[in-house]
Amino acid sequence: MTECKTTHGVKKLGCPHLNRGLAFTKEERAANGLEGLLPAAVSTGDEQVARVKEMMNRFERPLDKFLVLDSLHATDENLYFKMLVEHTDECMPLVYTPTVGEVCQKFSHIYRYPRGLFVSLEQKGRVAELIANCPQKDVDVIVVTDGQRILGLGDLGANGMGIPVGKLSLYTACAGINPAKTLPVTIDVGTNNPENLADPLYIGLRRERATGADFDELVDEFITEARRRWPNVLIQFEDFGNHNAFALLERYRDKILCFNDDIQGTAAVALAGVYSAVRVSGRKFSEQRFLFLGAGEAATGIADLIVDALVDEGMPREEARKHCALFDSKGLVTANRTGLAANKQPYAHDLPDCTTFLEAVKAIRPTGIVGVAAQPKAFNEEVLAEMAAINERPIIFALSNPTSRAECDAETAYRATEGRALFASGSPFAPVDVCGRHFVPRQGNNSYVFPGLGLGAVFANARMMPTGMFLTAARELAALVSEEDLAQGSLYPSLSEVRHVSMKIGAAVAAYAYEHGLAGNERPSDIEAAVADFMYRPE
Numbered sequence: 001m002t003e004c005k006t007t008h009g010v011k012k013l014g015c016p017h018l019n020r021g022l023a024f025t026k027e028e029r030a031a032n033g034l035e036g037l038l039p040a041a042v043s044t045g046d047e048q049v050a051r052v053k054e055m056m057n058r059f060e061r062p063l064d065k066f067l068v069l070d071s072l073h074a075t076d077e078n079l080y081f082k083m084l085v086e087h088t089d090e091c092m093p094l095v096y097t098p099t100v101g102e103v104c105q106k107f108s109h110i111y112r113y114p115r116g117l118f119v120s121l122e123q124k125g126r127v128a129e130l131i132a133n134c135p136q137k138d139v140d141v142i143v144v145t146d147g148q149r150i151l152g153l154g155d156l157g158a159n160g161m162g163i164p165v166g167k168l169s170l171y172t173a174c175a176g177i178n179p180a181k182t183l184p185v186t187i188d189v190g191t192n193n194p195e196n197l198a199d200p201l202y203i204g205l206r207r208e209r210a211t212g213a214d215f216d217e218l219v220d221e222f223i224t225e226a227r228r229r230w231p232n233v234l235i236q237f238e239d240f241g242n243h244n245a246f247a248l249l250e251r252y253r254d255k256i257l258c259f260n261d262d263i264q265g266t267a268a269v270a271l272a273g274v275y276s277a278v279r280v281s282g283r284k285f286s287e288q289r290f291l292f293l294g295a296g297e298a299a300t301g302i303a304d305l306i307v308d309a310l311v312d313e314g315m316p317r318e319e320a321r322k323h324c325a326l327f328d329s330k331g332l333v334t335a336n337r338t339g340l341a342a343n344k345q346p347y348a349h350d351l352p353d354c355t356t357f358l359e360a361v362k363a364i365r366p367t368g369i370v371g372v373a374a375q376p377k378a379f380n381e382e383v384l385a386e387m388a389a390i391n392e393r394p395i396i397f398a399l400s401n402p403t404s405r406a407e408c409d410a411e412t413a414y415r416a417t418e419g420r421a422l423f424a425s426g427s428p429f430a431p432v433d434v435c436g437r438h439f440v441p442r443q444g445n446n447s448y449v450f451p452g453l454g455l456g457a458v459f460a461n462a463r464m465m466p467t468g469m470f471l472t473a474a475r476e477l478a479a480l481v482s483e484e485d486l487a488q489g490s491l492y493p494s495l496s497e498v499r500h501v502s503m504k505i506g507a508a509v510a511a512y513a514y515e516h517g518l519a520g521n522e523r524p525s526d527i528e529a530a531v532a533d534f535m536y537r538p539e
C-alpha cells in the first residue's frame with residue numbers, strides 16, 4: 001500500500017500534466033504520498049507566477065528567459081500555461097516569434113527534454129510503432145514540420161521542432177486546446193543546411209534531404225498512422241518548403257481535417273488586416289490592389305484568399321485576380337514569364353517587365369504592399385515614400401519572420417510615410433512616436449487565427465477545413481477590431497484579448513461546420529458558451 005502510494009505521488013511530481021509543485025494543498029499532499037517531498041509552504045498560483053517572473057527577470061537575453069519557461073513546460077505545465085495566459089504580451093515573443101527563431105537555430109545546443117514525435121526516414125515502414133510509443137491517449141491537434149523553411153530562416157532540419165512546439169503552446173494558451181491532447185511532430189528526412197551537418201551536437205538525421213517518393217511515402221505513412229490511432233485529429237502543416245507545402249495541401253485538403261498555416265492561416269490574418277485598413281482609409285475593399293514581395297506560400301495564400309473574398313462580394317474571379325501581383329526573385333511575375341510554378345500562374349498578368357521592386361511599385365501603383373519574402377529592409381525609404389506618394393493611406397505589411405527578416409520595421413514605415421502607413425508586421429514591434437502621434441502596431445501573424453480555427457474544428461469534430469472557414473475566421477477577427485484600436489494604428493485587437501478572439505473565431509468556425517454538414521457532433525444551442533466552456537484554462 002505504502003509503496004503504491006509513494007509511487008503514485010512521485011509520478012504526479014514527475015508528470016508535467018499532473019504536477020502542481022508547491023501549489024499542491026496539504027490535503028492533496030497527504031492523499032498522494034507527497035508529504036516530505038515538498039517543503040512546508042503551499043504557494044498560491046499567483047505566488048508561483050511571481051516566482052517565475054523573478055527568475056525570468058534575472059536574465060537579459062530572450063533565449064535565457066525562454067529556457068526558464070521551457071523548463072516549466074517540461075515540469076509544471078499548468079504553471080507554464082498560467083504564465084502564458086496571464087502574461088501573454090511578455091511571454092508570446094519568447095515561446096513564439098521572434099525568439100522561437102533563435103530557439104530553432106540553437107535547438108541542438110539547448111536540447112534538454114524529450115517532447116513530441118520525431119519521425120525519421122530511417123524508420124520508414126515502422127511509423128505505426130513510433131505512433132504507438134506516444135503517451136497521449138487522445139490527440140486533438142498535431143502541428144507537423146519537416147524543418148525545410150523555418151520562418152524566414154531557411155532549412156533548419158530537425159532543429160525546426162521548436163516551431164511545432166511553439167505553435168502548440170499557442171493553441172493551448174490562446175485557444176484552450178487541452179495540452180495533454182497536442183502533439184508536435186518533426187518529419188526528419190535530413191537537411192541541406194551545412195552548419196547542421198557539420199555540427200557534432202546536431203540532433204537530427206545527418207544526411208542530405210530526401211525528396212520525391214521517399215519524402216512523400218514517409219509523410220503519407222505518418223498521416224495514415226496518426227489518423228489510424230487518432231481518427232479525428234487536426235493536422236496543421238507548418239514551415240515546409242514551398243514545393244512540399246503546396247503539394248501536401250493539394251493532396252490532403254479535400255480528404256482530411258488539415259490546413260497549411262503558412263498558406264491559409266497567414267492569409268486569413270492578412271485579409272483581416274486589409275479589412276481593418278480599408279475601414280481607416282475609407283476606400284472600398286474592391287478598389288484595393290496589392291503587390292507582393294515574394295511569390296511563395298504566404299504570397300499566393302494571401303492573394304488566393306483576397307480573390308476568394310472579392311469573388312464572394314460578386315467580382316468575377318478573373319477580374320479579382322488582377323488585384324494581386326507578385327514580385328519574385330526574377331522580378332515582376334508577368335504573362336511573358338515561362339516555367340512559372342502553378343501557384344503563381346493565376347497572377348501572371350499583362351504587365352511591364354520590372355526588375356526592381358520600386359519599378360514594380362511605380363508601374364502597378366498598388367494600394368498595399370505585402371512583404372513575405374524574408375528580405376530584410378526590402379521596403380526601404382524609397383519604396384515607402386513612393387507608396388505614400390501614390391496613396392493617402394498606404395497599406396504596408398511586413399510579414400516575414402522573425403524580426404531580423406522583416407521587410408521594414410514599424411518606425412521606418414511610419415516615418416517614411418509621414419505617419420500615414422497602415423502597418424502590420426509578422427513579428428512584434430514596440431509602439432513608436434512619429435510625427436507627434438503614438439502608434440501601436442500589431443502583428444499580422446497567423447497566431448491570431450490558427451488557434452481559434454483549430455478550436456472551432458476540434459469542437460465541432462469537423463471533417464475538413466474548406467476556404468469558407470478561413471474567410472469566416474478573417475471576418476470574425478476583423479469584426480473584433482475596435483475604433484480605439486484603429487485610432488492608434490492597430491489593425492488587430494490586443495494580444496491580451498487573444499483568448500476571447502480565439503473563442504469568437506472558434507465559435508464562428510464551428511458554426512460554419514454545422515451549417516455546411518461538416519461537423520461530427522450535434523450543434524449546441526449556444527455555440528459561444530459551449531466553446532468557451534470547452535477551453536482548457538490553467539488553474
Ligand SMILES: O=C([O-])CC(=O)C(=O)O
Nearest residue numbers: 097151152262401445446
Ligand atoms: O511562426 C510565425 O510567426 C508565423 C509563421 O507561420 C511563419 O513565419 O512561418
Ligand SMILES: [Mg+2]
Nearest residue numbers: 151238239262
Ligand atoms: Mg510558419
